[in-house]
Amino acid sequence: MNSTQERFNQSQLYRNRKFTINDVWSINSNWVNDLRLQYAYYSLANQNPCSTCPQDVTIVDLGQVTVGPGDNQYQKQNTYSVVDNLSWAHGKHTFKFGGQYMHFIYPQFFLSRSNGDNWYKTMQTLVNDLEPDVRGRTLRNAGSGFFLGTQSAMYGFLQDDIKVTPRLTLNLGLRYEYWTNPVGDETQALNAISSVPGVINFGIPKTDKNNIAPRVGFAFDPTGSGKTAIRAGFGIYYDVKFQNFASITLxxxxxxxxxxxxxxxxxxxxxxxxxxxxxLAGGGLPATYIPPATQADARALTTSYIDDTVMPKVLSWSLSVQRELYHNSSLEVRYLGTRGVSLPVQYRRNRTSYFDAGGAVLPTFLNPSSIPATWNANTPTDVGYYNFDSNIYAPFGFAANVTSDPPYGSSTYHGGSISFTQRAFRGLTLNTNYTYAHAIDNSTNEFFTSLLNPRRAEDTNRLVNDRANSDLDVRHKFVLSLIYELPKTTTGNRFLKALLNGYQISPVFLGQSGQPVTIQSAVDSNGNGDTAGDRAVFNPSGTGQVSGDVFPVCELPGGTTYVGTTSFLSADLNGCNANSSAPFGFDPAIGYTPVNPGDRYVIAGAGARSTIGRNSITTPGFGVLNLSVFKNTHISETKYLQLQAQVFNILNHPNYSLSNGNVFSNAGVVTATTTQSYVLPFDPNFLNPKVFSGGIRSITLGVKLFF
Incomplete structure (x- = not known):
């Protein structure tokens, strides 16, 4: 973690080692066996630079700025692998079959929120040292962070490349994959005492054994000249379920x-x-771990559940046409489509929303003239919202969130690209590509690697409402790169020849459209005990990109209404007047109205329904030109020295967009991508692109010796 405060700078230590033994045996002219034995070692260690610092605090009205150190973490992974592939050429067929066995010894330690996460609506609440008032976001973990991620993987495949005709080749294949679950998953059975028959069962998760992956494709030369190729293919591919899901759910x-x-x-x-x-003066959330002694204690402290493993699956299909234009040059037009299923989604199993339970939606009166002057006994108020308990496991004694990562996610991608390639010709190598694509999904950010997109759905029980542009959706992307080797000088002077020859110039231009972000309220609008996914309200009569808070529309006992003078985010409860005879000590609210009726985006108050979809706003795109210059000086036939000068953003053109072209950044890094101010309607920096880094020019000089 980087910070201007030394005590919050966090060091990371990586170590890597790899060894490979490869034996290729040509049995005869038709049979070849390829055997590989591999070993790899990897370790990572993070250290908390300030174990005595106060607990982490996040202040919503300051743009959700977070102050505090990170968590300790370490992991070591020893990987052993055996791969054996056998090829057989027979007539028109080229058969290939084989398998791989991998074994991972993977001890790790990570206790998330070990320092506590405390979320405050306002700085004043923190200054007064009141209990943090953002529901569902003030948490602290205690106990052991050790997790044994040791597991094994086995792959097997069959493949046949059939030369049907001299111009047509057919590719057929079948693959099977099996992964054991991490050994640490078995610790869930320690909590069997918390099981509720027919509701939730804390046992050892089952593995996924149904991972069959067929492949089919072809390559066709329509003219027979060897200058045109049409290729198409379809395949099913499986991904590994991240161990993070289990290691943080002990x-x-x-x-x-x-x-x-x-x-x-x-x-x-x-x-x-x-x-x-x-x-905080009273110690905040306690860090002392107390083992549960009874079933009631165990259920009250249960916070997680590991689902039976279902491997994420991607169905992929493609079609391309490639044509040689002239010597060493080609043009390719390509379409790629994918469909992802069984993708993990972060889900709080024991939570339901106030609306799903039949609670009445409180209106947001965008036009002040539409506010009713009176109310009657049938007018819904926020009393029902504040009386609602979203914890459907509460009758069984579960007190905290029970979080899991079931395979409810899905995605779709369609992309078309056109590429031109000029291989080395008269000193010039050129590659250029334009891609138009659209990525859609219902979840992306389950590891919370972006604060500009929610980590959970607004209502996980209605995941279809979160199907929208993916966090990773980049609609347009253009890349141009070339390497030009300057002509050689044939002077007879040996010194001048060494000085004037061996230069390469390599400019690279990258331009792309922005990426989607979600306008968030930071308010538990739907009453499911979670502010992570709740979005804002769109005002079609609003102007510009302005946004803000709301006032409550309150009711008086006599049947009249009034607009409160305290905004919702600044209020102790709802912003209505204090009333000792009313529920919760304040007049009930029957709805909300913007503080500024001209705001285009306003927060959704408690019990109000958001009207903005997930990822409905796109950040600015960017374009950057980089330049590299290389000077190669040969020392001998097998050795040469390379001098490098690389200039990033050579034009020093500010690009106020997401750093590096995507919404994700290292956890804890203090950059524009880790502040939510850009997507919070009440923040002064709302939709202000200058909160992002402009990307200043930087120059790197280097020397390499090749031998």
Whole structure:
């Protein structure tokens, strides 16, 4: 983690080693066996630079800025692999079959939120040291962070390339993959005491054995001249389920996650539970792990569930036409489509929304003239919202969020590209490509690698409502790269020849459209106990890209209404006037209205429904020109020295867009991609592209010796 404060700078230590033994045996002219034995070692260690620092705090009205160190982490992975492939050429057929066995010894340690995550709506709440008031986001883990990720993988395949005619080749293949679950998954059985028959069963997760992957394709020369090729193919591919899903979901017998509600069920209670004041002074969420002694304790501390393994699957198909234009040059037009299924989605199993439970939606009166002057007994209010308990497992004694990663996600990608390639010709090598593509999915950010996109759906029970442009959707992309070797000088002077020859110039231009982000409210609008996915309200009468907070529309006992003068985000509850005889001590709200009726985007208050779709806003695109210059000086026939000068963004043109062209960045890095201010309607930097880095010019000089 990078920071201007030294105590928050976090070091990372990586180590890698790889060894390979390869034996290729030509049995005869038709049979060839390829055997590979491989070993790889990898380790990573992060250290918390300030273990005595206060707990991490996030302040919503300051753009969700977070202050605090990261968590300790280490992992070591020893990988052993045996691969054996056998090829047989027989007539028109070229058969290839073989397999691979891999074994991973993978101990790791990571205790997420070990320092506590405390979320405050306002800086004032933090200054007053009140209990953090952002529902579902104040959490702390305690206990063991050790997870044994040891597992094995086995692959087998058959492939036949058939030369049907001199101009047509058919490719047929079948592959099977099997992965064991990480050994650490078995720790879920330690929590069997928390099982509820017919509701949730804490046992050892099952492996996925149904991973058959057929492949089919062809290559066709329509003219027989060898200058045109038509290729097409279809295949099914499987991905590995990340161990992160299991390693951060240990049972309460090893690790527990506390929020304010579950912390106050402990005996003894934290001192702040009685008054909800002096939160940090009273130690905040406790870090002391207390093993559950009874079924009631175990259920109250259960925070996770590991589903039976279903490997993520991608169906992929493509069609391309390639044509040689002239010597060493070709043009290719290509279409690629993919369909992803069984993708992991972060899901809080025990939560349902107020709306799913039949709760009435409170209106957002975008036009102040539409606010009713009176109310009646049938007018819904926010009392039902505040009385609602989203925890459907509460009757069984579960107090915290029970989070899992079931295979509910799906994606679709369609892309068309045109590429021109000029291989080395008179010192020039050129590649250029333009791609138009559209990526759609219902989840991308389950590891929270972007703060500009939600990590969970607004309502996971209605995942279809989150199907939209993917976080990774880049609609247009153009790349031009070339390498030009300057003509050689034939002077007889040896010194001048060495000085004037061996130069290469390589400019690269990259331009692409922006990526989608989601306008978020940071308010639990739908009452499911989670602010992560809740979006804002769109005002069609609003102008520009302005946004803001809302006032509550409140009811008086006499049957009249009034607009509160305290905005929702600044209020202790709903922003209505204090009323000791009313539920929760304030007049009920019957809806909301923008603080500024001209705002195009406003937050969705408690019990209001958002009207903006996921990823409905696109950040600015960018274009950058880089230049590299190389000077190669031969020392001998087998050795040469290369001097390098590389200039990134040589024109020093500011690109106020997402860094590196995507929304993802290293966790904890303090850059524009890790602030939510760009997508929060109440923030002064809302949709202001200058919160992103402009990408200043940088120059790198280097020397390499090749031998």
């Amino acid at each position: 049972p309460p017998q090893l690790q527990s996650e506390l929020d304010p509600a579950s912390a106050c069920t402990l005996t003894p209670q934290p001192s702040w539970c009685a008054t909800h004041t002096n939160f």
